[in-house]
Amino acid sequence: MLYLAEVQxxxxxxxxxxxGRTDLKLLACQRGEHNWAAVPGEEVxxxxxxxxxxxxxxxxxxxxxxxxxxxxxxxxxxLVKILQNFSRSQEKSKTQWEEIEQWKAxxxxxxxxxxxxxxxxxxxxxxxxxxxxxxxxxEEQRQEISQAQEESQQLQEQIGQNRAELEAARLELQxxxxxxxxxxxxxxxxxxxxxxxxxxxxxxxxxxxEAVTPTNFLGEKLSQSxxxxxxxxxxxxxxxxxxxxxxxxxxxxxxxxxxxLANHVQNQWIEWRQDRESLAQSSAELxxxxxxxxxxQEYGQVLNAxxxxxxxxxxxxxNLVTALENDCxxxxxxxxxxxxxxxxxLEELVQSLQQDLQRDMSFVKDQEEELALQQQxxxxxxxxxxxxxxxxxxxxxxxxxxxKDRYRMLNESLVGSQRNLKERQDxxxxxQAVLWRRLGNSSDREQSNQIDMKPILSQxxxxxxxLTEELQKLEAEIQQIQTEISQKEEMINGQTQxxxxxxxxxxxxxxxxxEKQRANTEGGSGIIYQEVILPLEGYLxxxxxxxxxxxxxxxxVQGIGEQVAQLGQVLQSILVQPE
Numbered sequence: 347m348l349y350l351a352e353v354q355x356x357x358x359x360x361x362x363x364x365x366g367r368t369d370l371k372l373l374a375c376q377r378g379e380h381n382w383a384a385v386p387g388e389e390v391x392x393x394x395x396x397x398x399x400x401x402x403x404x405x406x407x408x409x410x411x412x413x414x415x416x417x418x419x420x421x422x423x424x425l426v427k428i429l430q431n432f433s434r435s436q437e438k439s440k441t442q443w444e445e446i447e448q449w450k451a452x453x454x455x456x457x458x459x460x461x462x463x464x465x466x467x468x469x470x471x472x473x474x475x476x477x478x479x480x481x482x483x484x485e486e487q488r489q490e491i492s493q494a495q496e497e498s499q500q501l502q503e504q505i506g507q508n509r510a511e512l513e514a515a516r517l518e519l520q521x522x523x524x525x526x527x528x529x530x531x532x533x534x535x536x537x538x539x540x541x542x543x544x545x546x547x548x549x550x551x552x553x554x555x556e557a558v559t560p561t562n563f564l565g566e567k568l569s570q571s572x573x574x575x576x577x578x579x580x581x582x583x584x585x586x587x588x589x590x591x592x593x594x595x596x597x598x599x600x601x602x603x604x605x606x607l608a609n610h611v612q613n614q615w616i617e618w619r620q621d622r623e624s625l626a627q628s629s630a631e632l633x634x635x636x637x638x639x640x641x642x643q644e645y646g647q648v649l650n651a652x653x654x655x656x657x658x659x660x661x662x663x664x665n666l667v668t669a670l671e672n673d674c675x676x677x678x679x680x681x682x683x684x685x686x687x688x689x690x691x692l693e694e695l696v697q698s699l700q701q702d703l704q705r706d707m708s709f710v711k712d713q714e715e716e717l718a719l720q721q722q723x724x725x726x727x728x729x730x731x732x733x734x735x736x737x738x739x740x741x742x743x744x745x746x747x748x749x750k751d752r753y754r755m756l757n758e759s760l761v762g763s764q765r766n767l768k769e770r771q772d773x774x775x776x777x778q779a780v781l782w783r784r785l786g787n788s789s790d791r792e793q794s795n796q797i798d799m800k801p802i803l804s805q806x807x808x809x810x811x812x813l814t815e816e817l818q819k820l821e822a823e824i825q826q827i828q829t830e831i832s833q834k835e836e837m838i839n840g841q842t843q844x845x846x847x848x849x850x851x852x853x854x855x856x857x858x859x860x861e862k863q864r865a866n867t868e869g870g871s872g873i874i875y876q877e878v879i880l881p882l883e884g885y886l887x888x889x890x891x892x893x894x895x896x897x898x899x900x901x902x903v904q905g906i907g908e909q910v911a912q913l914g915q916v917l918q919s920i921l922v923q924p925e
Contacts, residue, residue, distance in 0.1 A: 348376040348408050350421060354390065355401040368396045370407055370415075393418070397702075398709050400766045403759065422759055426752040433748070448843065455847060459854055466858075487578060494574045495889055501571060575890045600862065607859050614852045618845065625841050632834045636736060639827045642820060643743070647728065649817040650750075656810040661761065663803045679773060684780045696781050699774045706767045713760045720753045 351370040370393040372385045395415050399405055404421040684692060727749060731742045 348406060349385070350374040350382070351393075351405055351407050353396050353399045353401055353403045353405060367392060368394055368399075370396055370405070373404075391415075398705055400706075400709075400759075400763045402762065420759075422755050423752070426748070426755060429751070430748050451843070451847065455851070487581065490574075491578055491889070494571060494578070498571050498575075498889060498893055501893075572890070572893050575893060600865075604859065604862050607855065607862065611852060611855050611859055614848070614855065618848055618852060621841065621845060621848075625838065625845060628834060628838055628841070632831065632838060633736075635827055635831050635834065639824065639831060640736070640739065642824050642827065644732075646817060646820050646824060649813055649820065653810060653813045653817060656806060656813060660803065660806045660810055663806060679776045681776070681780060684777065685784070689781075689784060692777070692781050692784070696774070696777045699770070699777055703767070703770050703774055706763070706770055710760070710763045710767050713756065713763055717753070717756050717760055720749065720756055724749050724753060 349370075350373045352373060354369045354371055356367045356369060369390045372389045372391065374382045374384050377383050391409075391413050393407065393415050395418050396405060396407075399418075399420070404425065406419050406421045406424055407415055408417040410416055687695070724746065727742060727746050731739055731746060734742055
């Protein structure tokens with residue numbers, strides 16, 4: 347299992363020197379690819395394999411089930427990668443959350459639009475139900491009219507038959523009248539009809555009377571049919587007027603609604619274009635601020651490089667001054683114990699310290715090479731940033747920031763290693779001095795040629811402070827510009843989203859406007875009026891005209907009946923005179 351551990355050194359031997367044992371304090375263990383858990387308590391295991399690492403250094407160590415070291419490596423690079431991955435995960439989570447919020451806003455708008463469309467559909471369904479009820483009433487009236495038409499046709503057929511019979515009777519009567527005119531002179535001279543002629547005339551009058559009598563019943567039926575047709579026409583006229591009033595009211599209301607909606611859509615488009623112009627102006631201002639930010643960031647990078655150089659120089663000078671002025675490790679060496687130690691043991695101890703020093707020097711050299719490579723990568727990345735576009739520069743700046751963090755961690759680790767190396771060199775020098783003195787060699791090796799480095803150190807510190815103050819001032823300006831850019835970007839993003847949502851809403855309003863215009867143009871009321879009411883009106887008018895023609899024929903037949911009755915009275919008086 348992979349663990350994150352801290353290197354610890356347990357001093358043994360004289361003065362805590364030589365033959366020191368190395369331990370690893372387990373800090374965390376890996377539970378998954380991206381999952382680490384803290385090790386409870388303080389668990390320390392011996393690990394001589396970690397001698398090449400400085401005390402306090404963080405390492406990654408692979409342990410078996412018996413807590414034996416399988417593999418060990420420096421943790422600095424791995425920690426930098428973990429921090430970079432965590433930072434990217436945070437940015438990705440933030441981006442996904444913003445997308446979720448956008449989807450939520452879009453779904454909310456769609457739900458509102460669906461509710462509005464549902465309400466419109468419900469209103470249209472209610473209108474259709476009302477229209478269907480009117481159609482059902484008209485259908486009942488059409489059935490009544492059809493029934494009346496059938497009765498009218500039956501009456502018309504019966505009247506036609508009676509008219510034919512009456513026409514035959516009229517011809518027969520005309521023939522009798524002609525005969526009567528021929529015999530009228532004879533009747534005037536007192537001539538009388540014989541019994542056979544009288545009986546013939548009476549039979550003819552009876553037949554004519556019986557042929558004319560049924561027309562009274564037909565007249566009554568015909569009057570009833572005309573009353574039904576007139577009633578249906580009046581009812582249909584009332585429906586038509588009511589329909590026209592409703593249609594006019596609805597049409598006026600719909601026209602006003604459509605006109606209001608059209609004005610609203612036009613005003614919305616005007617506002618949307620004004621907002622778009624304002625958004626374009628804000629975007630231009632944002633680009634100016636971004637350009638200013640890039641220039642200040644580039645200057646800040648130059649200052650950072652200068653401060654880094656000054657800091658590195660100051661650290662080196664400070665270490666040199668400390669080494670020259672203070673022998674800080676003298677108290678760590680028990681000189682009295684070394685004097686009492688046998689010469690052979692002292693030589694072995696010095697040899698062991700030399701080996702440890704060589705190993706530490708090799709490790710420090712590797713760290714210096716790694717730090718130099720990291721600096722080269724940063725320089726190469728900086729050159730890419732100088733040549734990149736504004737869009738690519740944002741991502742490259744993020745990568746450069748990560749590389750700088752890694753450089754800082756490597757540099758801190760190197761400083762600690764260099765400090766430990768200097769201590770080991772001092773300790774070795776003291777051991778060698780005791781050894782050489784006991785061997786009888788000259789003590790000239792112990793002289794230290796003191797050099798006053800404080801003025802130079804003070805000058806470097808002053809320059810570094812000036813650069814730091816200038817950098818802090820520049821960073822404050824950069825922070826202010828970044829805050830303004832962040833606020834403006836947030837505002838622009840919000841306005842862009844609002845523009846998109848508003849454009850979608852306006853397009854939906856335009857679609858609704860077109861649907862209402864089409865519905866108003868192709869309204870159902872006009873269609874029903876054209877397809878139902880107008881044909882019924884024409885049909886009733888045609889039926890009424892036919893019934894009036896039949897009534898005229900019946901009236902003519904009734905007039906013939908009256909003439910026949912008068913003729914019967916005349917003939918009756920003639921037949922009665924001879925007595």
